[in-house]
Amino acid sequence: MAETNISWAKSSWNPFRWNCTPVSPGCANCYAHDLARRYPANANEGNFLAPPALRENAWDELRKLNPGPVFVGSMSDTYHESVPDDWIHLIHNTARQYPHLTFLLLTKRIERAAAMAPVLDWPGNLWIGTTVESASYLWRLDYLRGITQAAGRFVSFEPLLGEVTPDLTGIEWAIVGGESGMKRRAFDRAWLEPIYEACQEHGAAFFFKQGSDRLPGRDRWWKQREWNETPPGIVVEHVQPVEPAQLALL
Numbered sequence: 001m002a003e004t005n006i007s008w009a010k011s012s013w014n015p016f017r018w019n020c021t022p023v024s025p026g027c028a029n030c031y032a033h034d035l036a037r038r039y040p041a042n043a044n045e046g047n048f049l050a051p052p053a054l055r056e057n058a059w060d061e062l063r064k065l066n067p068g069p070v071f072v073g074s075m076s077d078t079y080h081e082s083v084p085d086d087w088i089h090l091i092h093n094t095a096r097q098y099p100h101l102t103f104l105l106l107t108k109r110i111e112r113a114a115a116m117a118p119v120l121d122w123p124g125n126l127w128i129g130t131t132v133e134s135a136s137y138l139w140r141l142d143y144l145r146g147i148t149q150a151a152g153r154f155v156s157f158e159p160l161l162g163e164v165t166p167d168l169t170g171i172e173w174a175i176v177g178g179e180s181g182m183k184r185r186a187f188d189r190a191w192l193e194p195i196y197e198a199c200q201e202h203g204a205a206f207f208f209k210q211g212s213d214r215l216p217g218r219d220r221w222w223k224q225r226e227w228n229e230t231p232p233g234i235v236v237e238h239v240q241p242v243e244p245a246q247l248a249l250l
Contacts, residue, residue, distance in 0.1 A: 010068030026133035
């Protein structure tokens with residue numbers, strides 16, 4: 001738990017020990033997996049690919065967060081197939097106890113979130129989002145827009161690996177970014193245009209998180225400005241980019 005360098009949130013909160021498994025091409029250079037190799041004590045049994053485990057002190061940390069948007073599970077996936085149903089219920093129920101925080105749950109397993117949606121608690125401060133890294137995964141948006149119980153829906157086009165022309169009907173926020181790191185894959189600024197146009201058509205906020213740079217949060221200039229749009233009710237206090245060693249504080 002900490003103030004986060006991730007520019008579209010104010011804080012991060014990880015109820016699970018660091019863990020996940022690859023599910024699509026966007027996972028190839030996962031920052032969380034790389035950090036877990038460097039700091040194995042934070043992963044379950046020292047292994048990022050091990051089954052999920054609750055962090056014993058996570059709820060004590062949550063009580064210390066300042067008001068604002070919180071990226072939930074920055075080092076895991078809340079709706080991973082190995083996460084027990086009751087843990088997902090626990091996270092949703094917890095959000096209702098902290099109305100001064102906006103819980104932002106981002107998942108690549110949006111189909112599981114959609115399947116559980118009718119039986120989950122959806123307080124007014126809990127948003128659901130999914131990742132779309134290429135046109136092959138635009139289907140995730142259909143599941144996302146179907147979760148009408150959520151206070152809001154957002155999509156992370158990061159790492160964007162090719163041009164997409166999304167339907168953003170029912171989606172309030174689009175976050176776009178190229179891949180960072182030494183192994184980053186190619187990013188073309190021309191890919192921003194159809195996403196920006198979709199945001200204009202459907203009234204979604206457009207947030208350009210980063211271009212292509214070794215460090216995250218850099219190379220953000222496009223159309224002669226930086227794009228930090230957020231939906232009504234979400235106020236982000238942007239932080240300066242930091243060196244990779246500091247990412248362990250997520």
